[in-house]
Amino acid sequence: MRNLRLLTFVTLAAASFLCNPAGAQSTADFRVLPYQMNPALDGMQLTWFTVANNPGTLTVTGPGLASPLVFASTPVLEPVLDYQINAELTAAGAFPFATTAIFEAPGVPARNWRHRVTVTGLQADTEYTYVVTQGASSYSNTFRTAPSTSTNRRLRFVAISDSETLVLGRTRFREWARTTPQTPNSTGRPAGNGRGRDQYFLSETAGYQENIKNIEARDADLLIFAGDLIEGTANECQRRWDEFWRHNAGEYDDLFSGLPFVAAIGNNCIYNGGAAITANPLVQYARQQWSAYFDYPANNDPLAKDLYYRTDYGPITILTLCSVGALGANDNVAPPQGQGTNVNFPDIRDTNRAWLLNYPFGDLPDFNVGTAQWNWAVQELAAARAAGQIIFVQWHHTPFSRGIHGSSVTSTQSGEAMRIYAPLMEQYRVAGVFCGHSEVAEMSYFDLDNDGYGVHLWDVGAAGDGLRGVEDAPGATTAAIANWRNNPLNPQGAAWNINPYHVWCADQSEPETWNGNQLVSGGKHYGFLEFDVERTSGGNFRITFQNWHTFPLNAGDANFTVTGYELRPYQNRVVLEGPANDLRPVPAALRVPFGAGCHGLSLASNAPRVGFDWRLTASGVDPVSPFGVFYFGGSRQDPAASLPSLGLAAPDCFLNVGTVFGLLSTSALSGSASVDVAVPNQTALLGLALVAQSLALSPANAAGVATSNGIDATVGR
Numbered sequence: 015m016r017n018l019r020l021l022t023f024v025t026l027a028a029a030s031f032l033c034n035p036a037g038a039q040s041t042a043d044f045r046v047l048p049y050q051m052n053p054a055l056d057g058m059q060l061t062w063f064t065v066a067n068n069p070g071t072l073t074v075t076g077p078g079l080a081s082p083l084v085f086a087s088t089p090v091l092e093p094v095l096d097y098q099i100n101a102e103l104t105a106a107g108a109f110p111f112a113t114t115a116i117f118e119a120p121g122v123p124a125r126n127w128r129h130r131v132t133v134t135g136l137q138a139d140t141e142y143t144y145v146v147t148q149g150a151s152s153y154s155n156t157f158r159t160a161p162s163t164s165t166n167r168r169l170r171f172v173a174i175s176d177s178e179t180l181v182l183g184r185t186r187f188r189e190w191a192r193t194t195p196q197t198p199n200s201t202g203r204p205a206g207n208g209r210g211r212d213q214y215f216l217s218e219t220a221g222y223q224e225n226i227k228n229i230e231a232r233d234a235d236l237l238i239f240a241g242d243l244i245e246g247t248a249n250e251c252q253r254r255w256d257e258f259w260r261h262n263a264g265e266y267d268d269l270f271s272g273l274p275f276v277a278a279i280g281n282n283c284i285y286n287g288g289a290a291i292t293a294n295p296l297v298q299y300a301r302q303q304w305s306a307y308f309d310y311p312a313n314n315d316p317l318a319k320d321l322y323y324r325t326d327y328g329p330i331t332i333l334t335l336c337s338v339g340a341l342g343a344n345d346n347v348a349p350p351q352g353q354g355t356n357v358n359f360p361d362i363r364d365t366n367r368a369w370l371l372n373y374p375f376g377d378l379p380d381f382n383v384g385t386a387q388w389n390w391a392v393q394e395l396a397a398a399r400a401a402g403q404i405i406f407v408q409w410h411h412t413p414f415s416r417g418i419h420g421s422s423v424t425s426t427q428s429g430e431a432m433r434i435y436a437p438l439m440e441q442y443r444v445a446g447v448f449c450g451h452s453e454v455a456e457m458s459y460f461d462l463d464n465d466g467y468g469v470h471l472w473d474v475g476a477a478g479d480g481l482r483g484v485e486d487a488p489g490a491t492t493a494a495i496a497n498w499r500n501n502p503l504n505p506q507g508a509a510w511n512i513n514p515y516h517v518w519c520a521d522q523s524e525p526e527t528w529n530g531n532q533l534v535s536g537g538k539h540y541g542f543l544e545f546d547v548e549r550t551s552g553g554n555f556r557i558t559f560q561n562w563h564t565f566p567l568n569a570g571d572a573n574f575t576v577t578g579y580e581l582r583p584y585q586n587r588v589v590l591e592g593p594a595n596d597l598r599p600v601p602a603a604l605r606v607p608f609g610a611g612c613h614g615l616s617l618a619s620n621a622p623r624v625g626f627d628w629r630l631t632a633s634g635v636d637p638v639s640p641f642g643v644f645y646f647g648g649s650r651q652d653p654a655a656s657l658p659s660l661g662l663a664a665p666d667c668f669l670n671v672g673t674v675f676g677l678l679s680t681s682a683l684s685g686s687a688s689v690d691v692a693v694p695n696q697t698a699l700l701g702l703a704l705v706a707q708s709l710a711l712s713p714a715n716a717a718g719v720a721t722s723n724g725i726d727a728t729v730g731r
């Protein structure tokens with residue numbers, strides 16, 4: 015989407031917000047670079063901030079414009095974005111740098127002048143170049159107008175949440191739960207504490223930076239941001255938002271200068287310190303900051319503007335809801351902490367019983383049945399369904415999760431109360447729900463009325479903060495869950511399951527492979543969900559969801575040195591097909607490595623999709639072997655058969671394929687051998703199970719062979 019990155023952004027870079035000592039002047043004209051919201055058929059809204067009260071100029075060029083469109087901006091002061099406490103300006107002792115606050119002149123904290131221009135009169139689904147000039151600074155990028163509902167273009171979306179930016183993230187390496195299982199080949203997560211062991215390889219800041227680079231490279235049309243953009247903390251206040259914009263429209267990167275986004279508010283976005291009722295004025299302040307930055311379409315409650323709203327983009331409708339708290343009679347209604355939903359405690363009406371109590375200001379919406387937000391959601395779901403749209407919904411607090419916020423048993427900020435929306439999601443045939451909050455990168459699938467139509471739910475909370483494990487990992491179930499299972503008040507007893515709808519999560523479904531101090535593959539990392547929407551035939555659509563992770567290539571040394579980054583797919587891939595009001599899962603092409611290889615031989619592949627090549631690559635082929643052999647079956651050999659048990663003197667080697675029904679051989683070059691298996695474009699093949707393994711010659715044993723791990727594959731879309 016963008017072709018000119020940080021053009022003439024020199025003024026800003028030279029001013030270097032980062033590590034500026036207190037009192038140093040920033041001469042930058044931009045405080046926040048232009049960012050995109052509200053893509054329309056005929057235009058786009060651009061917003062930017064300056065530290066001075068000077069009008070800017072926006073110039074748009076592109077198809078159909080005989081001469082550039084030129085707009086002058088009118089600066090509007092946003093006092094709610096001022097620094098609030100002296101500690102923001104000094105940060106004495108808090109960080110290994112003085113402060114990250116931005117100063118207009120020595121001793122003069124910068125203010126926030128907002129510029130907002132809504133460009134209209136353009137062609138639909140067309141890319142335009144824009145330049146914003148402020149004084150001696152100018153910045154250029156591109157935007158694309160929204161497509162019409164009848165577009166045949168394949169549309170791409172990215173969903174993330176829980177970036178939770180804050181200054182502390184520059185030096186904080188988040189806990190990296192040890193709950194992830196290991197592959198048979200793995201030597202195991204190294205013992206001990208610190209980076210690469212029980213803390214992640216990257217600081218939060220570096221992790222989010224690298225994740226953003228990978229998101230940019232996917233060239234999406236729209237980003238869905240399911241809350242917790244900044245982290246709630248009492249002492250960083252406005253500096254958390256400064257940090258957010260450094261990442262997304264500033265010094266670190268400019269993702270949102272080239273990509274429009276729709277954001278849901280999260281608990282961290284409104285938490286500004288304080289406990290219980292004393293937090294309320296700070297919550298109100300943070301809520302006002304939200305609307306100072308974001309200008310989303312109106313809903314049915316002017317006081318709740320920007321917190322729930324509808325976005326239409328081509329044949330897609332996205333409803334954004336606000337789940338941060340319940341009010342009035344619904345406030346603080348939930349089981350006591352440590353106890354879950356059951357017949358004894360049927361009422362769960364609040365997502366936030368930790369500190370948001372008796373909120374008096376009326377500018378946060380309740381979400382419960384019969385509230386303005388609920389009524390609006392029902393109305394918009396019905397309207398979007400009647401209009402033939404594909405519907406997606408986002409809010410922050412995930413209603414089902416194996417992570418910490420999956421239940422009142424484990425959290426006073428559980429998303430359980432949002433389960434009231436689950437039947438609506440099924441009734442209106444919503445194609446996907448995106449949430450965050452639990453931060454385990456999880457997918458669930460619920461069909462509460464058992465009618466065969468269910469809804470996929472993602473916790474996409476892995477943008478740049480926590481890398482949490484599940485609460486019920488085998489052998490590592492938390493005390494809260496164990497206690498509740500043993501609690502006589504719990505009618506389900508030991509059978510109680512924190513998330514019966516769980517399908518996949520990075521923590522449990524992506525085993526790690528370690529080789530000493532080197533993580534070779536797998537595990538939980540910063541990442542995002544991507545989905546593509548395309549028209550097929552007969553008025554139908556196909557939606558392909560893929561979870562991705564930003565893998566830190568690591569040297570395997572004692573310092574767990576990171577040497578680079580690679581965008582890698584997680585195994586979770588979901589494909590829906592059908593009309594907009596009845597999109598159902600079809601077999602998705604999958605490939606899951608399993609079992610162990612021997613003498614360095616390993617097998618990798620893509621996922622076998624109908625109409626495409628299934629490429630299998632054996633690596634680690636010994637130089638004595640002029641070829642690699644690939645053999646196929648329809649099932650795993652489970653347990654794997656040791657080759658000595660089959661009469662071959664190859665200890666440590668295994669047969670991983672059940673009944674072998676096919677064989678291919680290809681020459682090996684530089685230790686690697688590959689074959690491409692053409693998968694016919696036939697729907698009859700969807701769901702076909704295939705298992706593959708490779709073999710090569712080896713001097714390592716008397717039989718003279720090495721075998722690889724297996725690949726368990728499903729033919730699909």
Ligand SMILES: [Fe+2]
Binds near residue numbers: 242280282
């Ligand atoms: Fe959250």
